[in-house]
Amino acid sequence: MGPLIKLGAIDAGWELLIALLIGIAFGFVLEQAGFSSSRKLVGLFYGYDFVVLKVFFTGAIVAAIGLVFFNYFGWINLDRIFVNPTYLWPTLVGSALMGLGFVVGGFCPGTSACAAAIGKIDAMVFLGGIFIGIMIFAFGYPLFEEFYKSGAQGRVLVHEYLGISRGLFLFILTTVALGIFWLSVGVQRKNHHKNLKY
Amino acid sequence: MEEKIIKQRKKRYVFLTVLLLAIVFITIFIPEKQNREQIEPEELLAELKDETRFFTTDEIAEKIIMEDPSLQLIDVRSPEEFEQYGLPGAINIPIENILDTEWTESLNQDIKTNVFYSNGTIYSSQAWLIIRRLNYKNSYVLKGGLNEWFSTIIMPKAPSSVEDDHAMDVYQFRKGASLFFGGAKGAVSDDTNETPKQVAPVKKKANHEEEEGGC
Amino acid sequence: METTKKKYMNPYLAGFLLGLVILASFFLSGQGLGASGAPKRLIVAAVHAIAPAFTENQGFFAHYLANGNPLNNWLVFMVLGIVVGGFFSGAIGGRLKLKIDHSPKITSSSRLWMAGIGGAIFGLGSAFGRGCTSGAALSAMSSFSLSGYITVIVIFGTGFLVAGLFKKFWI
Numbered sequence: 045m046g047p048l049i050k051l052g053a054i055d056a057g058w059e060l061l062i063a064l065l066i067g068i069a070f071g072f073v074l075e076q077a078g079f080s081s082s083r084k085l086v087g088l089f090y091g092y093d094f095v096v097l098k099v100f101f102t103g104a105i106v107a108a109i110g111l112v113f114f115n116y117f118g119w120i121n122l123d124r125i126f127v128n129p130t131y132l133w134p135t136l137v138g139s140a141l142m143g144l145g146f147v148v149g150g151f152c153p154g155t156s157a158c159a160a161a162i163g164k165i166d167a168m169v170f171l172g173g174i175f176i177g178i179m180i181f182a183f184g185y186p187l188f189e190e191f192y193k194s195g196a197q198g199r200v201l202v203h204e205y206l207g208i209s210r211g212l213f214l215f216i217l218t219t220v221a222l223g224i225f226w227l228s229v230g231v232q233r234k235n236h237h238k239n240l241k242y
Numbered sequence: 243m244e245e246k247i248i249k250q251r252k253k254r255y256v257f258l259t260v261l262l263l264a265i266v267f268i269t270i271f272i273p274e275k276q277n278r279e280q281i282e283p284e285e286l287l288a289e290l291k292d293e294t295r296f297f298t299t300d301e302i303a304e305k306i307i308m309e310d311p312s313l314q315l316i317d318v319r320s321p322e323e324f325e326q327y328g329l330p331g332a333i334n335i336p337i338e339n340i341l342d343t344e345w346t347e348s349l350n351q352d353i354k355t356n357v358f359y360s361n362g363t364i365y366s367s368q369a370w371l372i373i374r375r376l377n378y379k380n381s382y383v384l385k386g387g388l389n390e391w392f393s394t395i396i397m398p399k400a401p402s403s404v405e406d407d408h409a410m411d412v413y414q415f416r417k418g419a420s421l422f423f424g425g426a427k428g429a430v431s432d433d434t435n436e437t438p439k440q441v442a443p444v445k446k447k448a449n450h451e452e453e454e455g456g457c
Numbered sequence: 458m459e460t461t462k463k464k465y466m467n468p469y470l471a472g473f474l475l476g477l478v479i480l481a482s483f484f485l486s487g488q489g490l491g492a493s494g495a496p497k498r499l500i501v502a503a504v505h506a507i508a509p510a511f512t513e514n515q516g517f518f519a520h521y522l523a524n525g526n527p528l529n530n531w532l533v534f535m536v537l538g539i540v541v542g543g544f545f546s547g548a549i550g551g552r553l554k555l556k557i558d559h560s561p562k563i564t565s566s567s568r569l570w571m572a573g574i575g576g577a578i579f580g581l582g583s584a585f586g587r588g589c590t591s592g593a594a595l596s597a598m599s600s601f602s603l604s605g606y607i608t609v610i611v612i613f614g615t616g617f618l619v620a621g622l623f624k625k626f627w628i
Contacts (some may be wrong), residue, residue, distance in 0.1 A: 047483060064538040065479060067539045070475070070478050072542035072543070075552075077466055077471035082572075098468035099471045103472045103478075107483070108482040108598065114480070119484070125378075125487045127601065130604040132588065135607050137582075138583065138585030138587070138593075139582065139607065139615070141579070147615075148623060149571060149579055150558075150572060150627075151576070152589050154589065158542070158543030162554070163553055164549075169569045177576065185517035192585065200604070200607070202603045204584075210272075211266075211269035211272050214266055218262060
């Protein structure tokens with residue numbers, strides 16, 4: 045029963061090797077999906093390329109469905125996996141900055157690492173920028189600390205927060221995502237008559 | 243020709259959409275598995291060895307005096323013993339009844355700090371173990387039990403050396419607490435205007451949730 | 458147009474595979490994917506090597522130093538993997554080439570400036586947001602974290618809001 049490392053089925057010494065292997069798979073999929081091109085990534089915001097949206101939501105939904113079934117079959121204990129704790133205010137500010145940084149810089153950390161690997165110089169510069177941004181935070185931490193820890197709510201699950209079952213939430217999420225996928229076809233067709241792709 | 247390919251593709255996507263919806267629809271009917279009832283033995287052992295489940299008598303005395311609303315003392319001895327003497331505000335759940343559904347609500351919650359006690363620590367630790375096995379949160383044990391409670395809070399002994407400030411502070415606090423709990427009068431007769439010393443704010447037990455973000 | 462020249466994987470297939478990777482990650486280690494943790498830890502390790510007295514007393518650095526070497530970490534190795542995997546995929550797809558992607562309307566150097574500034578903003582944001590798009594949004598969404606859904610909505614929402622201001626840099 046998973047998570048295998050946490051529950052001791054795999055020795056913790058293997059953890060870093062597993063991280064490396066999963067990272068390789070992750071990087072491979074990102075590059076295969078075209079996430080090494082910044083113009084493709086930001087295409088979402090200008091309505092000419094929705095590949096980010098498709099890959100991103102399909103990935104999240106597939107993993108979520110998988111986790112629900114794994115849990116049902118007793119292969120994984122969902123109470124033991126890491127659920128990002130909710131800190132409302134810093135998350136709002138941080139995410140807004142990330143959205144801005146995404147449009148300005150054209151990457152996010154994972155995709156820039158992957159793009160830098162195939163020789164995109166802009167991605168390497170973006171990575172350098174990330175270091176600067178984190179350094180600003182690190183050295184300014186005494187100033188930010190109070191805010192960084194504000195709005196702490198702990199391990200909040202989204203369906204519990206909404207007061208519905210996990211399955212129902214997943215169903216709604218999937219329906220919305222599928223709706224967006226079908227809509228995006230229409231938008232893309234409007235913006236790019238010839239290059240119709242689903 | 244191109245039209246045909248697009249049509250075919252569209253068909254495939256309609257099929258995939260319906261398939262995905264069907265799969266997700268099933269998840270609605272998957273019962274939320276009560277994994278909460280399981281905790282791995284290795285983890286339980288680690289927690290057992292860990293001392294964080296204990297509250298000292300001083301900590302508890304302070305909580306009672308400060309009327310900490312989150313504190314819930316649970317006496318796991320028999321009703322007769324509880325009748326004779328119990329800590330203020332405690333409820334009595336004899337250990338043999340601890341699994342009764344009547345108590346589930348009090349035990350499986352995440353608002354209050356449940357502190358088990360018995361005369362020593364054997365029964366309270368057994369209760370704690372069962373409760374942790376059910377993976378209920380916020381369960382603790384009164385260190386030393388009521389025996390310790392009597393020897394430290396109700397009838398505190400003056401420290402042998404007056405030089406030690408900390409020991410003296412603890413003693414002063416205990417004397418005050420003793421007065422509060424109507425303990426032995428003799429122990430406090432030497433200076434009666436001593437009020438319970440408000441020691442450091444309530445110590446928060448560390449929650450072992452991982453701090454770090456995933457990314 | 459550019460997209461038709463190179464053969465990228467079908468986005469839904471890629472998404473499906475990505476989902477399997479996330480699932481494997483949770484199944485094996487109980488945590489999802491991540492990327493911004495690595496630069497964080499690299500910085501901590503570097504600053505610690507230069508000025509250990511400073512790092513041990515400053516909250517941010519001390520937090521990451523608490524469990525031994527900050528580089529002996531899941532996220533650091535994952536990013537190494539991303540680089541290897543990306544390189545491998547680029548090699549297969551014949552996309553290994555030193556170049557700068559930019560809109561024909563701007564020069565390479567302004568693209569690089571934008572990338573650097575964007576990276577810095579993103580880096581700062583990922584520090585506040587406790588993770589980036591892969592950890593705080595993507596993986597967090599699959600583990601049903603409320604925070605993940607807030608993060609993804611705000612990232613994309615802000616993206617759409619400010620996109621108009623930067624249009625000339627992309628189209």
